[in-house]
Amino acid sequence: MKKLILAVSALALAATAAFADPIADRQALMKANGKAVGSIAPIMKGEKPFDAALVLEALKTLSDDAQKIDVAAMFPKGSETGEKTTVSPKIWEDTAGFQAAVDKFKADTAAAVAAPPTDMDSFKTTFGKVTSNCGTCHETFRIKKS
Template sequence: MRTLILALSALALAGSAAFADPIADRQAIMKANGKAVGAIAPMVKGEKPFDAAVVLDALKTLSEDAQKIDVAALFPEGTDKGDTEASPKIWEDMAGFQAKVEKFRADTAAAVAAAPADLDALKVEFGKVAANCGGCHETFRIKKS
């Protein structure tokens, strides 16, 4: 009986994975990234006071989300169509896109490890992370109105 329950559970999990929506999944990651950047950017701009706890939490979110970006799973063939801002350039240069993702992973992990303790340190670390965002969006994103 236990084997039957485990087998049915495995089938249920496999079936639900088949219905995963890579476009929605990657949009959820980007939305979380936008929220994390939105917590940090006003500090860098001097619009909000520096808060080390908020900074570290946001950097951890960015780093954790970077680890979730599985290019093969989130950008399979055919997902350049539909409600997406993903540029066809992703599929034309998958290796270049993967390299951007890996750099984002490395820089967000380094920013978390640095744990910026003041605004000047934040500006250095956040500058590296934000450059990744901007560079990738310029090449691999189509901004829809």
């Protein structure tokens, strides 16, 4: 019986530790997303030639990261305060809207990986669709840094 209690306690502690700092967790995820978008933005701007492998790698990162977004775990009530966060209270005022935005990002990035761009024209369409999700969330559910 003691072993069972210890095992359950260890699992509970591990689960808690996984999201011990939701602000840091979501910021790390968003930083990785920014890096992925930044790696292919020069292609969109015409500063670099289209590179299907690089585009697919970035889209996979975005899709993998999108699938990790668990609104309840990464945005628990009370994690909107502090110097290091720019989340808007609108996340908790419109949780359904925020969840819908996250779900759309998950779907759009998964679709982009499933049918990756093969040329500049298809890349422009895909890039626009995927990054419009970023803009939607950042405009609605984030406080602009001053």
